[in-house]
Amino acid sequence: MNNRNRLVAGITLATAMATATTGVSAAETEWKMATPWGGGPWLERDAQTFADYVNQLTSGDIEIEVFPGGTLGGALRVTNTVKAGVADVSHNYINYDYGTDPTAALLAGHSSGLTPEEFMMWMYEGGGAELYEEFRREVFDVVAFPCSILGTELFLHSNKKVQTLEDFQGLRLRTSGAWAEIASRLGASTVVMAGSEIYNALDRGVIDAAEWGSPEMNKPTGFQDVAQYVVLPGVHQSGGFLECQVNQDAWDELDPEQQELMRLAGKLSVFDSWLASSYADLEAYQELVDGPNEIVQLDPSFIDAIYEETRKWEDEHAADNEWFARVLESQREFKDSMTTWQQYRLPIGAMGRE
Incomplete structure (x- = not known):
């Protein structure tokens, strides 16, 4: 349009x-x-x-x-x-x-x-x-x-099947920013590289996996052509x-x-x-589902571990960074106010479907 x-x-x-x-x-x-x-x-x-x-x-x-x-x-x-x-x-x-x-x-x-x-x-x-x-x-x-x-985002395009925290250990992962720190603390071997380098690195086995963006953003990259597994959900970047x-x-x-x-x-x-x-994103994700890739869902215990480690990381930065503490407090208060959301709002796409 x-x-x-x-x-x-x-x-x-x-x-x-x-x-x-x-x-x-x-x-x-x-x-x-x-x-x-x-x-x-x-x-x-x-x-x-x-x-x-x-x-x-x-x-x-x-x-x-x-x-x-x-x-x-x-x-x-x-x-x-x-x-x-x-x-x-x-x-x-x-x-x-x-x-x-x-x-x-x-x-x-x-x-x-x-x-x-x-x-x-x-x-x-x-x-x-x-x-x-x-x-x-x-x-x-x-x-x-x-x-x-x-x-x-999609959690990973990966040449290794990742479902559990144990699977994540030693994974050669392309990422950046805060998730590079947190993923390292969870056992991954993180690599920071430009987006233009990811396809060749996955194809040649220089890295095992990469995170980049949502289904729409990842579609033209071709990552799905050189990495068998598509891992969900994107809890690293919700x-x-x-x-x-x-x-x-x-x-x-x-x-x-x-x-x-x-x-x-x-x-x-x-x-x-x-x-x-x-x-x-709807169309781009459906193409992944209909294509040759295997869709993998993270184990709930791994998701819990990510949340726990993230909270520790947040608290550490908030302790010595005034701006970090201000923004974190505001976001946490907002998230607390959202706890009743599911009591009266229907989940998108989940109701009235056969």
Whole structure:
């Protein structure tokens, strides 16, 4: 579906808000957007959706040109590119800055974290978006807010069958961020490598297994062609967010109405990405089920071990990182408030089916 035809209600709201900004300068602002993405839905759909919404909401006052990863700077150093002003704005994954502050993992999504739907509620009703923006300003000196949702990932594409904690011992696993630490503590031998290297590493046996993304995101990689087993569920990354960052000086040149329209563009883009990626995941997963791969479900005792080790990891970081503690407390309080959800909400896709 063409991005410009999405969310009629949102655009109606946009038109009304844009009318209120007619008193600002009519000069068109042209921004460059840096991304880590070489292609695929995150670049061609999600980043472009945000750029289109910004253009619509500001009645053409702000036009954003989207650039693929590596064009405006290092693909994994997008925050530095925006901070330095080489790019005015970005579409990015906050977990690439995990090495600077592990709080990034909580905001990007991590093991035993929030599902996509829970993440959206926490962000927009539970104070998460305000924490996100404050954290990015204080620690990284950029303005940032959510602008895409991440679906639940596949746990593994693997050449070894993994069901139990015992199976996980010594597994040569490609991963990154917080899960690299936690998986190592659970006995895996973790390897960090770029996404472009995973296929050949699996094919040649350099690694036994890899995690990357949701069924939709993994489909074009071909991992299923070189790894027999597809392991579920993705408890290592139950959901998450991508962000849009704005250079502080560029942000300060906007008036308050334009700044709010930027945040609104992010929120509308999150909703669009949730609809599109959730629907695309259905077809992509069914292809795995119907194909030659073996679908493997993790043993509940292994899932419990992951949750237990993750909580220990969380508590350790919260003890010596004030920002980590603030975000963790907010998320845990939100999760506690969700304990009655299943008492009155029907599970998606599970009722009324033969």
